[in-house]
Amino acid sequence: MISDDLVRAYKRDGVIVVPEVLGSETLSQMRQVVAELVAASSATTTHTDVYDLEPGHTPENPRVRRIKTPHRVHRLFDDIVRSEAVLSILRRLIGPDLRLHGSKLNMKSAHYGSPVEWHQDWAFYPHTNDDVLAIGVLLDDTDLSNGPMLVTPGTHVGPLWSHHGEDGRFAGLIDPDLIRAEIDRAVPCMGPAGSMSFHHVRALHGSALNTSDRPRNLLLYEVAASDAWPLMGVKDFDEFDSRLLSGPSVVAPRMAAVPVRIPLPPPARQGSIYETQSAAKKSYFTKAA
Template sequence: MLTQEQIAAYRSDGFIVVPGILSLSDLVQMRQVIARLIDHARAIDVHDEIYDLEPGHTRDAPKVRRIKSPHKVDDVFNDIIRSERVLGILRSLIGSSFRLHGSKLNMKAAHFGSPVEWHQDWAFYPHTNDDILAIGVFIDDMALDNGPLLCVPGSHRGPVWDHHGSDGRFCGAIDPNDIIVEIGRAVPLTGLAGSMSFHHVRTLHGSAQNQSNRPRNLLLYEIAAADAWPLKGVPDLEAFDANLMIGNGPTIAPRLADVPVRIPLPPPLRQGSIYETQSAATDRQYFKARTDAA
């Protein structure tokens, strides 16, 4: 369970890091699964329903930047999110009834690892209320040099920035020139493997390349209050209800809150993971940094 100080910090800053949630056994098991998944990527050449590949991926030298919906790929990732250790924290932050909105495993290989441009998760999936958060599971130590998540304190109580490109289409990235002050206040979410971060769905964040000689694997889960309904609609109600993790059962009475919203339409021409979506952005901080360093 969280302390009152941790809960207050989440409410104030829009994020917290909680150390020591996972055991060494948990970490070893997840790392073994990840190693197998990377090895299996030797059999593919393009993105598929499980793999999002890094530029430069080959069968001889597999490079994976994301495993899509890992909780559906291996039980170890499903068990972690449903453990009482995690459920207790979620009850403290978003109430007694919530569902799993999605999951992903972002992987940054040593000396590279694709960056993620500045954005708010809320821009990708606005709901009827914003009692929604993302959990980051530190499978590896997170340090300043291996591309940790960077979050801007208090930004979850501010505006929803424009995530559209010059063509008017959603690109999932904010022009860094619009948030110079905010970027200057960003805080790195660092900690030892086994820690977990929790950040609000409207928190402004991004992450740079991995400059270290160590991998940086971050397992992410998106969790929403059961009465938060996606504004883009629910194409499959049965699947939507099946994602309920804890609570009194499904509801068809969304809770409406006075929160700022931008709809992520028109859709990007290149759809897929956030990496594909952000490739359409013309102003990108980390892409420019990578180009300047080359």
């Protein structure tokens, strides 16, 4: 699925975009599932195990900013990350033995989709080694106007910035004053629907408000080499192994000399990244009114 040049670009920059990995039929099925899930959110007015709601959500006007762990919510999302089209790319980037760490569907509706402040995924779920990445599946045509993910090339081999607030608690974002030069170098992950971005777990990234009249829905999968074990522990080994995408069960983690900060003490506002970041005193992106 990908050329040697793209593999080299990922190693160098920590981010690539592969155009149109998914076909129109699969995209149509996914959009139908997403529409049904959003419609069903009208039955709740608070965050649930499935939904993270936008401010202003009402039963009459449902607004969802995240569907949590979609690979557990509908089989289609699990099938996609296990497809040969996706696995063939992952094997080129992080090796043959793979485990799904998690998934989420970030939804930016027209004119108000919530931004995500600058951060590194590594701060949220450090592992014993950093052969870990996130796949971003573009469910909509994505350009600068509808809030694409922005990633700064080369930061995957740089420092791990503090994601803790002034109170010492994990805040889920970096003080933007510390990374102005890196923000200026960020590049957008854009393309037609069905394209996929792949960014390293230590790559600096964020995304702005959706200012367009079109949605920007981004399905995210976090995938690790199966010998990369989460430093925060494994609560259920059988469930852990159920997320193997390829290769055998592994009980000997591979250790690497990588910078680590544990995301503790826990944030003042726990939940999704939106809730965690909302407690911060500083932000970079403009929020919806």
